[in-house]
Amino acid sequence: MSFIKRQSPGRIIALGFAMVILVGSLLLMLPCSIQDGVTVRYVDALYTSTSAVCVTGLIAIDAGTTFTPLGQFFLALLIQIGGLGVTAMGAGIMLAMGRKVNLKGRNIIREAMNLNSGRGLVSFVKDIFITTLVIELAGAVLSFTVFAGDYPPLKAAGISLFHSVAAFNNSGFDILGDFQNLIPYQSSVMLNLVTCGLIITGGIGFLVIRELLKERFRWRRLSMHTKVVLAVSGALIAAGTLLLKLTEDVTWLGAFFQSVSARTAGFSTYPLGKFTTPGLLVLIVLMFIGASPGSTGGGIKTSTFFVLLQGIKSAATNKTEKAFHYSVPRAAFKKAAVITLLAVSVVMTGTYFMTVMEPAVSLRDALFEVTSAFGTVGLSTGITPGLGTGSKLLSILIMYIGRIGPLTVASLWYFNRKERISYPEGNISIG
Amino acid sequence: MSFIKRQSPGRIIALGFAMVILVGSLLLMLPCSIQDGVTVRYVDALYTSTSAVCVTGLIAIDAGTTFTPLGQFFLALLIQIGGLGVTAMGAGIMLAMGRKVNLKGRNIIREAMNLNSGRGLVSFVKDIFITTLVIELAGAVLSFTVFAGDYPPLKAAGISLFHSVAAFNNSGFDILGDFQNLIPYQSSVMLNLVTCGLIITGGIGFLVIRELLKERFRWRRLSMHTKVVLAVSGALIAAGTLLLKLTEDVTWLGAFFQSVSARTAGFSTYPLGKFTTPGLLVLIVLMFIGASPGSTGGGIKTSTFFVLLQGIKSAATNKTEKAFHYSVPRAAFKKAAVITLLAVSVVMTGTYFMTVMEPAVSLRDALFEVTSAFGTVGLSTGITPGLGTGSKLLSILIMYIGRIGPLTVASLWYFNRKERISYPEGNISIG
Numbered sequence: 094m095s096f097i098k099r100q101s102p103g104r105i106i107a108l109g110f111a112m113v114i115l116v117g118s119l120l121l122m123l124p125c126s127i128q129d130g131v132t133v134r135y136v137d138a139l140y141t142s143t144s145a146v147c148v149t150g151l152i153a154i155d156a157g158t159t160f161t162p163l164g165q166f167f168l169a170l171l172i173q174i175g176g177l178g179v180t181a182m183g184a185g186i187m188l189a190m191g192r193k194v195n196l197k198g199r200n201i202i203r204e205a206m207n208l209n210s211g212r213g214l215v216s217f218v219k220d221i222f223i224t225t226l227v228i229e230l231a232g233a234v235l236s237f238t239v240f241a242g243d244y245p246p247l248k249a250a251g252i253s254l255f256h257s258v259a260a261f262n263n264s265g266f267d268i269l270g271d272f273q274n275l276i277p278y279q280s281s282v283m284l285n286l287v288t289c290g291l292i293i294t295g296g297i298g299f300l301v302i303r304e305l306l307k308e309r310f311r312w313r314r315l316s317m318h319t320k321v322v323l324a325v326s327g328a329l330i331a332a333g334t335l336l337l338k339l340t341e342d343v344t345w346l347g348a349f350f351q352s353v354s355a356r357t358a359g360f361s362t363y364p365l366g367k368f369t370t371p372g373l374l375v376l377i378v379l380m381f382i383g384a385s386p387g388s389t390g391g392g393i394k395t396s397t398f399f400v401l402l403q404g405i406k407s408a409a410t411n412k413t414e415k416a417f418h419y420s421v422p423r424a425a426f427k428k429a430a431v432i433t434l435l436a437v438s439v440v441m442t443g444t445y446f447m448t449v450m451e452p453a454v455s456l457r458d459a460l461f462e463v464t465s466a467f468g469t470v471g472l473s474t475g476i477t478p479g480l481g482t483g484s485k486l487l488s489i490l491i492m493y494i495g496r497i498g499p500l501t502v503a504s505l506w507y508f509n510r511k512e513r514i515s516y517p518e519g520n521i522s523i524g
Numbered sequence: 525m526s527f528i529k530r531q532s533p534g535r536i537i538a539l540g541f542a543m544v545i546l547v548g549s550l551l552l553m554l555p556c557s558i559q560d561g562v563t564v565r566y567v568d569a570l571y572t573s574t575s576a577v578c579v580t581g582l583i584a585i586d587a588g589t590t591f592t593p594l595g596q597f598f599l600a601l602l603i604q605i606g607g608l609g610v611t612a613m614g615a616g617i618m619l620a621m622g623r624k625v626n627l628k629g630r631n632i633i634r635e636a637m638n639l640n641s642g643r644g645l646v647s648f649v650k651d652i653f654i655t656t657l658v659i660e661l662a663g664a665v666l667s668f669t670v671f672a673g674d675y676p677p678l679k680a681a682g683i684s685l686f687h688s689v690a691a692f693n694n695s696g697f698d699i700l701g702d703f704q705n706l707i708p709y710q711s712s713v714m715l716n717l718v719t720c721g722l723i724i725t726g727g728i729g730f731l732v733i734r735e736l737l738k739e740r741f742r743w744r745r746l747s748m749h750t751k752v753v754l755a756v757s758g759a760l761i762a763a764g765t766l767l768l769k770l771t772e773d774v775t776w777l778g779a780f781f782q783s784v785s786a787r788t789a790g791f792s793t794y795p796l797g798k799f800t801t802p803g804l805l806v807l808i809v810l811m812f813i814g815a816s817p818g819s820t821g822g823g824i825k826t827s828t829f830f831v832l833l834q835g836i837k838s839a840a841t842n843k844t845e846k847a848f849h850y851s852v853p854r855a856a857f858k859k860a861a862v863i864t865l866l867a868v869s870v871v872m873t874g875t876y877f878m879t880v881m882e883p884a885v886s887l888r889d890a891l892f893e894v895t896s897a898f899g900t901v902g903l904s905t906g907i908t909p910g911l912g913t914g915s916k917l918l919s920i921l922i923m924y925i926g927r928i929g930p931l932t933v934a935s936l937w938y939f940n941r942k943e944r945i946s947y948p949e950g951n952i953s954i955g
């Protein structure tokens with residue numbers, strides 16, 4: 094334990110995720126998790142566990158036809174742990190056990206949640222658990238009204254619960270079987286809207302949800318961070334819907350759903366293998382930007398994207414960076430730029446190795462797959478099940494880096510106790 | 525004239541390039557420029573003129589079989605004007621006419637050449653002309669020893685001169701005919717090395733050439749800028765050679781040549797259409813980084829790339845940016861990041877529109893073509909002649925933005941006389 098105590102928060106978080114992934118892969122390999130007559134290779138179990146814990150949703154083996162209800166329960170559990178984050182889970186368990194969280198523990202939670210101060214941490218963690226529970230139950234009830242039409246009640250209840258957990262945590266998994274994802278519910282307005290609602294609430298982050306509830310949705314009272322997250326999320330959803338509708342043969346509902354889902358939920362109501370190249374490029378950009386900080390989603394994050402835009406504008410106009418009557422913290426641009434450059438490097442390097450290992454896969458499909466893994470999105474043009482072991486291990490690594498964050502990964506090596514990475518406290522949270 | 529005098533240096537440079545491109549397109553449309561029985565559409569003449577003035581070398585119509593010797597002379601002239609830069613040409617003409625360059629003129633030259641101060645401008649411009657002339661003549665003589673073996677003396681002399689001008693200016697044009705580029709000379713060690721020598725000297729920039737000559741190649745005496753340019757150029761050439769040799773069916777000489785040529789010369793001794801996807805990805809990255817500031821090359825530039833790496837390292841280690849016993853200027857990272865982000869945006873947007881207009885072109889080929897246009901490289905997987913008018917106009921725009929620089933283009937709109945874009949003078953030159 095003393096070895097662990099000496100490590101940086103970043104290292105403990107990274108280690109925690111790795112441990113959960115490993116335990117998860119073993120749980121999914123248990124005979125009672127796997128349906129009779131199905132064999133699962135360890136690399137596929139590891140892939141599925143990583144995909145679940147990193148709330149990615151890339152699927153090498155179909156969850157509906159491979160796993161037993163117990164296996165699917167393990168999967169939902171891994172998604173929930175991954176979505177809440179290993180840290181929040183740990184903190185929650187300690188709180189539930191009545192133990193106090195010490196300063197070191199508070200620092201880890203602060204780092205994992207992108208919080209600027211350590212005040213009110215305990216109540217914050219409590220809020221997270223309650224919010225998650227309430228929203229997921231509501232989502233499950235609403236989904237049940239749709240699934241009950243197609244499945245017997247008990248099965249429909251299971252599917253609804255799994256779906257609600259998967260959607261709120263932006264995980265993109267489904268248990269409908271045969272890699273169908275939500276394509277059978279392409280035109281169900283109810284399921285489309287419920288799913289989008291869960292994805293969006295999960296994707297804007299707990300900080301924003303809490304502030305919205307506290308300030309009762311009054312725009313003027315909101316902090317800069319919340320305004321930025323809401324404005325950028327809205328703009329990206331609208332732009333994505335419009336661009337997808339222009340080039341793809343989908344309904345407006347379908348375009349809206351895919352635009353919402355690409356920023357990091359990863360569900361699909363249309364087979365993406367049939368999308369045009371420009372349509373896939375739009376999805377790639379949305380996947381790369383991703384959700385908001387402190388949420389269950391991945392990518393470089395909406396606030397990072399916003400700070401980049403402001404930095405470019407300020408360089409072109411030679412004016413200081415201002416937005417919503419706040420000025421953008423000076424150090425924010427550098428952090429945002431470094432995160433983005435690292436993200437581009439990870440995606441490019443990953444794509445390079447995938448095209449080396451899979452000569453039959455086109456640049457388009459490889460770039461899409463790797464961006465999806467990095468952004469913990471889970472969309473695919475359909476190449477995942479056919480990938481070789483090397484490419485699957487590569488995807489596992491990229492999902493992991495995407496969930497931990499490339500800057501955290503880069504700083505794992507460099508950490509020493511005297512020089513801790515710390516940026517001036519800003520009123521915007523990045524990456 | 526008073527309207528022009530009120531404009532920013534950036535606007536005058538942008539306007540100058542546009543004017544030369546337009547005049548060039550008209551010269552190439554003259555009946556005496558075009559061979560008998562060949563018809564040239566205006567969009568192709570405009571494309572060729574842009575490609576020449578922006579020293580890109582993307583070829584929609586074959587220069588060897590389309591243009592007469594006079595047309596080829598016009599082409600070489602456009603390349604030379606583009607290579608020296610419109611500004612240096614203007615300054616040179618004024619000097620030759622015995623007129624003095626006023627403060628406004630000096631500012632424009634300073635901006636165009638990426639110089640930190642306006643001192644010694646006149647002698648600098650003179651040096652540029654003399655260096656260019658000497659190196660190009662030497663290159664032509666050496667090339668002649670190769671071409672004389674295959675062509676009658678007069679024709680060989682013409683080809684040698686054209687080739688030397690094209691190589692030193694990193695333009696990538698050839699007049700061997702039938703889109704062959706330098707493939708017939710794949711195994712001519714002499715021509716490979718002479719061409720690489722011309723490309724590298726042209727690509728490191730006049731500042732570096734002058735300093736190397738002045739300090740007689742003593743490493744310790746060199747400025748930070750020169751050390752950075754030499755180190756990064758060397759590292760990129762070596763890494764590119766190695767990576768290309770690993771995945772492509774080429775000789776070491778071929779891998780070396782393509783690695784040098786990708787950073788922004790644009791000659792090829794192998795048909796790139798047969799390269800593998802990972803090989804093309806390596807070329808795309810090299811094309812994107814490009815040559816060094818104040819040179820005839822394009823891309824985000826070697827020094828920009830270096831500053832990015834230093835910034836990432838400093839963010840991961842929380843140490844200040846140092847290199848070669850100098851510290852990197854503080855404002856450098858922001859400028860480098862903004863240039864890179866704008867470059868990524870231009871390339872992504874260009875690729876998007878090209879895939880919209882050319883459904884038959886793969887993402888790989890479109891990304892390659894657009895990066896090549898942006899980095900004013902001129903390599904192509906072979907799709908250029910088959911592109912529609914819309915895609916050609918798009919390429920023209922991207923070549924132009926690539927040559928002027930995306931940050932200059934972005935600031936064209938915002939300029940007013942009171943707020944001039946200026947960064948603290950650093951000892952490294954970016955973009």
Ligand SMILES: [K+]
Pocket residue numbers: 148149150263264265357358359469470471
């Ligand atoms: K996901």
Ligand SMILES: [K+]
Pocket residue numbers: 579580581694695696788789790900901902
């Ligand atoms: K070129």
